[in-house]
Amino acid sequence: MSESHRGRTNDTPRLSEHALEQFIGRLLQIGVLVSAFVVVVGGIGLLVRYGGAPADVQSFRTEPSELSTLGGIVRGAYGLDSQAIVQLGLVLLIATPMVRVALTLVAFLWQRDRLYVWITAFVLTLLVYGLFWGRA
Amino acid sequence: MERGTRAIRIRDQADADVSGTRRLDRSQLDGRQHFMRSDRKHSAPHRLPVMTILTLAAVVGLGSFGAGLLGALTGLGGGIVVVPLLTVLLHVDFRYAIGASLVSVIATSSGAAAAYVREGYTNIRVGIFLEVATTVGALVGAAIAGLIPTSALGILFGLMLLYSAYRMFRSNDDHPPSTAPDPLATRLRLNSTYPTASGMQPYAVEGVLPGFGLMFVAGILSALLGIGSGVVKVLAMDRTMKLPFKVSTTTSNFMIGVTAAASAGVYLHRGYIQPVVALPVMIGVLTGALVGARLLTTASTRWLRILFTAVVVVLAGEMLYKGASGAL
Numbered sequence: 001m002s003e004s005h006r007g008r009t010n011d012t013p014r015l016s017e018h019a020l021e022q023f024i025g026r027l028l029q030i031g032v033l034v035s036a037f038v039v040v041v042g043g044i045g046l047l048v049r050y051g052g053a054p055a056d057v058q059s060f061r062t063e064p065s066e067l068s069t070l071g072g073i074v075r076g077a078y079g080l081d082s083q084a085i086v087q088l089g090l091v092l093l094i095a096t097p098m099v100r101v102a103l104t105l106v107a108f109l110w111q112r113d114r115l116y117v118w119i120t121a122f123v124l125t126l127l128v129y130g131l132f133w134g135r136a
Numbered sequence: 137m138e139r140g141t142r143a144i145r146i147r148d149q150a151d152a153d154v155s156g157t158r159r160l161d162r163s164q165l166d167g168r169q170h171f172m173r174s175d176r177k178h179s180a181p182h183r184l185p186v187m188t189i190l191t192l193a194a195v196v197g198l199g200s201f202g203a204g205l206l207g208a209l210t211g212l213g214g215g216i217v218v219v220p221l222l223t224v225l226l227h228v229d230f231r232y233a234i235g236a237s238l239v240s241v242i243a244t245s246s247g248a249a250a251a252y253v254r255e256g257y258t259n260i261r262v263g264i265f266l267e268v269a270t271t272v273g274a275l276v277g278a279a280i281a282g283l284i285p286t287s288a289l290g291i292l293f294g295l296m297l298l299y300s301a302y303r304m305f306r307s308n309d310d311h312p313p314s315t316a317p318d319p320l321a322t323r324l325r326l327n328s329t330y331p332t333a334s335g336m337q338p339y340a341v342e343g344v345l346p347g348f349g350l351m352f353v354a355g356i357l358s359a360l361l362g363i364g365s366g367v368v369k370v371l372a373m374d375r376t377m378k379l380p381f382k383v384s385t386t387t388s389n390f391m392i393g394v395t396a397a398a399s400a401g402v403y404l405h406r407g408y409i410q411p412v413v414a415l416p417v418m419i420g421v422l423t424g425a426l427v428g429a430r431l432l433t434t435a436s437t438r439w440l441r442i443l444f445t446a447v448v449v450v451l452a453g454e455m456l457y458k459g460a461s462g463a464l
Contacts, residue, residue, distance in 0.1 A: 018256060028246040028393075036243070036422060043193075043415045051190035055412060060229040063407030086411035087404075090239055090418070094400045096246045097393035104264060115324070120264050126271045127394065131401030134278070 024103045031096035035089045042077075042085025049082055070132065091131075098127045189412055195226065197416035200240065204424020206444045207244070209431065211385070213392075214421045215241040215363045216300055219293065220451035224458060228413055230286045234362030235408035238400040240421035241364040245393030247422060248429070257386040262326050262341065262379065266351045267394050270369075273355020274398035281360055282406075290459025293361050297452035300367045301445045313339035314378035320344040321377075330383050339380055347377040359399035364392035 066072040067087050076084025105120040187195070199221045200214070207214030215237050222233035281289075317327050317340035326341040350372035354365040366388045373384035403409055458464045 021258065021260065025249040028249045032243055032247045032422070036419065039415055039418060042411070043419070046411065046415070047190055047193060051193075052188050054186045055189045055192035056186075057192070057232050057410060057413050058227045058229060060231050061407075063410070067411065068405055068407045068409075083411045086415050087409070090409055090411070090414055091404065093239060093242055093246075093418070094397050094404065097242060097397040100246070100249070100390075101264070101267075101394060104260060116261060116264065119268060123264060123267045123271050123394070126275060127398055127401065130275060130278075130398045131404070134275075134402035134405050 020103075020107050024100055027103070028096055028100055031099060032093065035092035035096065038089030038092060039086050040089075042082050042087075042089060045080075045082030046086060094131060098124065098131070101127060192226070192412065193416040196222065196228075196413065197420040199225075200417045200420025201424040201427075204240070204244065204421035204426075205428045205431075206424075206440065206447070207421070208425040208428025209440045210304065210444045212300060212304060212444065212448075213241070213244060213364050213366050214424060215244070216297060217447060217451060218417055218421065219362050220297070220455050222413065222417070223290075223464060224451065224454045230289060230464060231403075231406075231408045232410040232413045234281075234360075235400070235403045235410060236414040236417035237362035238358075238396045238403065239409065239414045239418050241358075241362075241396040242393045242400060243418055243422045244425045245364060245389055245396065247425065248389055249393070256331050257380075257382045258390050259326070259328050259330075259379065259383050259387050260390070261324065261328070262373070262377075262383075263387045263390045265324060265326065266348060266369075266372075267391055269348045269351035270355035270358070270391055270395040271398045273352040273357075274359045274395050275355075275402065277356035277359025278399040278402040280356075284360065286464045287459045287462045289360060290455050290464040292357075292459075294452045294454075294456035294459060296357065296361060296363070296365075296367075297448050297455060301448045301452065303367050303371070304441060304445055304448075311378065311381075313337055313380055314342050315340055316342065318342050318344045328383075330380055337380075339383070340378070342378040343376045347372045350376060355395055355398075358392075358395045359402075364396055366392055 064072070066076045066081070067083060070091065073084050073087045073091060077088040101120060101124045105117065105124060108116040108120055200218060203214035203217045203221060205214075206212075207217070218237040218240055219230075219233045222228040222236065223230055313330075321327055321341035321344050324344070326344070327339065329336040329338045331337075350368060354368040354372065357363065357368060358365045366385075369388040369391055370384045373379045373387060374381055379387070400409065455464075
């Protein structure tokens with residue numbers, strides 16, 4: 001559909017922006033598929049191992065740091081703990097929109113669009129803060 | 137026998153949530169008290185048994201699949217019914233439900249991004265500029281989430297569901313593109329063009345500051361209720377900022393994942409993201425949304441909209457009732 005407009009406009013930065021967006025969109029899909037794969041692998045392990053245990057999710061309990069900190073999750077997943085692998089997949093998923101914002105930042109840098117470099121950098125900082133230190 | 141107990145004890149340290157020996161007794165007790173409480177308030181005919189993880193995963197996975205399917209077919213997104221499904225029907229803790237729902241919102245938003253970008257409607261500048269408001273809102277919402285009683289959140293959720301149902305039946309009459317830009321929009325270079333049947337059509341952006349303010353509210357709601365709050369985002373862009381409808385919906389989808397990621401990061405540290413709940417929700421909603429996107433061209437959306445609205449209204453009633461009676 002956009003092909004037909006391509007020849008008519010001579011506004012090159014916009015077109016490369018569109019191409020870049022398309023690339024980012026694909027990348028995000030891959031990110032979702034990879035994280036879903038990790039979640040499924042960990043999930044199969046989790047269900048095989050603990051499937052028969054009672055599901056106690058009706059009252060909130062503080063999770064151990066193995067499942068609520070990035071370091072703990074990575075260590076647990078490395079040790080093939082099925083719950084930590086599921087969490088790792090979920091962390092990858094939470095990171096995909098951040099990758100999108102980071103790539104948008106690169107695009108604005110490329111276009112030397114200083115105002116939007118600052119705006120995007122601010123959003124990215126908040127996101128990174130939330131995921132890495134988020135105790136708000 | 138001896139070895140078995142030791143194994144369980146070791147396991148208990150690593151994953152205290154699903155297994156455990158002493159913990160189990162306490163948790164079962166908690167669960168029973170919870171049911172007794174709701175029985176009294178609700179006079180339910182029978183008490184639900186404590187499910188095993190496998191049963192819970194199957195039930196939640198199926199429900200989430202349905203939510204993702206209907207969400208994709210109606211364009212409302214499945215996130216909004218996940219929380220009531222988990223809390224009202226399955227008595228899952230509100231915090232776990234919010235965490236799992238946010239994860240599914242990110243999955244569907246990112247998964248659909250490529251399709252939206254292909255259409256060439258998304259206004260990246262508008263999206264990233266408004267993301268300042270939604271991300272700050274999401275972090276503020278995450279910070280105050282623990283201070284607001286669950287019953288109040290339940291009522292807020294019920295109202296949000298009713299509003300979404302109402303929006304679903306408002307016609308998406310596309311207004312002609314605005315030609316009177318807000319001076320701020322010009323300074324921020326937000327005005328752009330979008331593809332129409334008669335070529336690229338320029339449009340101007342109005343009401344930048346009111347739109348920005350509404351986005352802050354959308355961010356707070358997203359964090360508090362675990363939803364993408366696409367309805368509020370589209371409202372802000374379509375009605376307040378006068379963006380073309382297609383631009384509003386695609387830009388909203390771009391923003392939803394980023395907003396949800398902001399509060400999901402915080403909630404991960406707080407332990408709201410529970411693997412046993414988030415796993416079936418994410419996989420269920422994602423596969424439902426993928427199947428829904430494939431069916432989109434063939435399904436009769438009118439009846440699906442009616443069905444989905446009915447589901448949303450019933451869940452809204454339940455949320456309002458349970459919130460008001462303190463049974464959440």
